[in-house]
Amino acid sequence: MCSNLRKALVLKHLSVRYASICEPKYIPVSGFTEYDIQTTSLGNKMIVSSAENVGMISRVGIAFRAGPRNETPDNLGVTHILRIAAGTSTKSSTQFAITRNIQEAGATLTCSVDREIVSYILEGTRTGVQKCLKYLRRVATEQLFHHWELSDNMPRVKLELATRPPQLRAVDLLHKAAYRSRGLGNSLYIPKHHLGKISSAKLESYVSANFVANRAAVVGLGVDHSSLVVFAESLGLQCGCEKNIASPYYGGEIRSDKGGDYAYIAIAAEGSKLSNPKEALAFAILQRAYGTGTYIKYTNENKSPFAKLLGSCPEANLVTALNVCYSDTGLFGALITSxxxxxxxxxxxxxxxxxxGDVSDCDFERGKIQLKNSVRFALENGLNGLEEITNQSLLIGCVTTPCQTICAIDTITKEDVLAAAKKVACSKLSIASVGTLHCLPFLDEMNC
Incomplete structure (x- = not known):
């Protein structure tokens, strides 16, 4: 009886608190997947975007356009070390104080890096996030990079390098083959010959050049927008010079013979860029049309063209369509394990x-349905929603709601998808392979 009473009081509190936000009485634990997004551009050109999903968990992130594509030959791998160093001592807090206070509030603070963006994300209950915002600010903007703390984390760096799965190695090398050793061709991981060469001075120089207001966004999910704007203004970031390093697509081949019983192959042509939303959605539908694995749990039921190949060749363990979009370019192809x-x-x-360069009517309809479902399912995890808001804020400049994204998918026609397929068919190929490659032909030996 006591537990039922407590449950009733909690539900009553929630219904009163959020009555002005949502009409439904039932609130999912992870929050609603349909929400409006507010965006504010500050005077220093920093972007603030947030949404209220009425979830039990709040998320706030500080992100910068400072991914590996901005690295130079002198500081290759600096973003890998930057990620590892997240949470170490800052100008206002020691590493121990940061860890202790965040854990005491029941929150988590993580740093993630992709080829274009470095993000610091704080997650926790609403009160927990409110208590820990100062630590998020310090970790993201007040780094010190003590050399002894960097040395203490070196075993972790070496462990990450040693435990990279071969599929990840293949995709990493695919970018190098497609964009060469610059821009988007830079790896997410530090080269082995650069271990121990990323000093505190290099980290500070990279941060001062790239962690600037006009390359930054403060994003939130499950937070009040006006409060987030105040928090963003308190960061005190200065404007820096606007630099956009072009990364043209070239195409090429890289082979890494590592031995073993398997070959891991990533092959791609030039895809779509995020700044062309219609084409990007067409490529996303094409990816599902070609096949990204089964959508029915515990079964192998899949009618996609790639899945049919698996049935005809039992020696092949995996084939999935690969689609990666960046602000100014992209890759589309397949990832193979056999x-x-x-x-x-x-x-x-x-x-x-x-x-x-062809897509059947059945594959097109299936691809469109699967894409819409993928968007909905992904947004059930608030972290995916925050990541999407971050990418759109920094790389596109405008943010669309989940409902607008679904409506945009509905407007894509088969002709749009066929145009994407023909672009792949006519583009120069890039291929990267890892494993035992003696039976794998070179790119110029294939009929392509």
């Missing part, structure tokens, strides 16, 4: 599909 003796046969089979 036994080394069948790698060549399977690669040519996948290549014939990519070079066909």
């Amino acid at each position: 036994t080394s003796t069948k790698a060549g046969f399977f690669l040519e089979s996948v290549l014939s599909i990519l070079r066909s």
Whole structure:
């Protein structure tokens, strides 16, 4: 009886608190996936975007356009060390104080890096996030990079390098083959020959050049927008010079013979850029049309072209369509895992599909439905929603709501998807392979 009474009081409190926000009485634990997004541009050109999803967990992030594509030959791997160093001592707090106070509030603070963005994300209850915002600010904007703390984290860096899965290595090398050793071709991981060469001075120089207001965004999910604007203004970031390093697509081939029984292959052509939303959605539908694995749990039921190849070649363990979009370019292709003796046969089979430039009516309809469902399912996790708001704020400049995204998918026609498929069919290829490659033909030996 006591527990039922407590439950009733909690539900009553929630319904009163959020009555002006949402009409439904039932509130999902993770919050609603349909919400309006507010965006404010500050005087220093920093972007503040947030949404209220009425979830039990709040999330606040500080993000910068400072990913590995901004690295130079002198500081390759600096973003990897930057990620590892997140949470170490700052100008106002020691590493111990940061860890203790965040854990005491029941919150978590993480740093993530992709090829364009470095993000610091705080997650916790609403009261917990409010208590820990000062630590988020210090970790993201007041780094010190003590050399002894960097040395203490070196074993973790070496462990990450040693435990990278071969599929990740293949995708990493694919970017290098497509964009060469600059811009988007830079790895997410520090090169082994640079271990121990990223000093505190190099980290401070990189941060001062890239962690600036006009390259920053403060984003939130499950927070009050006006409070988030006040927090963003308190960061005190200065404007820096606007630099956009172009990363043109070239195409090429990289092979890394590592031995073993399997071959891991990533093959791609030039895809779509985020600044062209219609084309980006067409490529996303094409990805599902070609196949991204089964959508029915515990089954192998899949009618996509790539899945049919798996049935005809049992030696192949995995084939999935690969679609990566960046602000000014993209990659579209496939990721393949097969036994080394069948790698060549399977690669040519996948290549014939990519070079066909065709999509059936059935595959198109299935791809569109799967994409819409993928968007909805992904947004059930608030972290995915925050990541989407971050990417749109920093890389596109405008943020669309989940409902607007679903409506935009509905407007994509089969002709749009066919145009994307033909772009792949006509584009120069890039290929990266890892494993035992003696049965894998070189790119210029294939009929492509």
